[in-house]
Amino acid sequence: MLEYARLPGCSQPVYTPEIMRISLPCALALLFPTLLPAQDVGQRPAASAVAEDLTAELHKQKRESQVARATVRESEAYREARKDDDREKMNALLADAPPPDLLALGNKALEEAAKYQGDDRALLLVWAAVRTRDDGIVTRVIDEVLEHHLDSIAVIPLLENGLNLSRQLGPDKGKVFLSKFAYESKNDYVRAWAMYKIAERMGRGPNASEEEKAKRGEMMALVEELAAGTELGERINAPRFVEERLQIGMDVPEIVGEDTDGIAFKLSDYRGKVVVLDFWGFW
């Protein structure tokens, strides 16, 4: 099929012998593509690219905010306020270095989400909820994904943050949120994540009953089965990995990855040297 057939208003391939079959808007679109609303011409960027741009913008605002805060902290006025232990003044000075505008970014993500369907839409909705944690946005997004995106793999960041979001949604909605994914999603990985988050808070603490502990074990076993070979599987398996592979005297497991410049390398490249392996970050 020719590329042109993707134009809006063209339900049939354009390049057919029966040229008369081309509908009027379709013919016009072919002749004058600029007549169409801008967003319908050509291909929209992938939703994942839109999300990456939003993340980049969020990171940029965070960096700017951090620099601005550092500048305020080094200022004479701030130092003086600090010397006097004048909290009010300190906060007032820091207000000149505002944090990222999460609400604006979240609303932008929602606006972008509205242009997409299916997984793409879910991806952007979830971005808005997870990155902003804004009550209004979170509620709206959860309502929409529960209604339309139960089976979408794109909801996983929502589930990863599931406990915090459940609390934020309040007791009624919070409970429904995780259990709906756990029991009604048709996607096993989605189910596994939701169940993991439910099981995580069960049977914990000194007051946990035997029954709760048993149920937790049962659920975790099911999660392990559903999540075998996935990142969630590795997360659940981590204590075992530490126990069985990361003890003193054991051969260090291989790490294959990329450095911070994007260049591939592996830990064993440094065999023959004494290595200090340091998990760290500036954050």
Next chain:
Amino acid sequence: MFPHERSLVKRLKDKPFALIGVNTDPDKKYYSDEAEANSISWRSFWNGPKGTFGPIAIKWGVRSWPTIYVIDHKGVIRFKNVRGEEMDAAVDQLLEEMR
């Protein structure tokens, strides 16, 4: 933590020694700005956009920061979570074993 690691790397720059990081900053640009400002010279795996919840740290069950493994030249884990002078002593001992 950086000043100590930095001086260790500097002191041992001519020895068969490497400090390898697993960096868990979700924002690479922030990492590179800070790495430059703090004269970080060692190489790090990047743990991906999920930061501390990225794949390497999750698989290795890392919950506290920094987490440190000292590995000898044969690839055997010999020390865990040594800091400061203890880290220096551990590395010196392993370098000595190679002679």
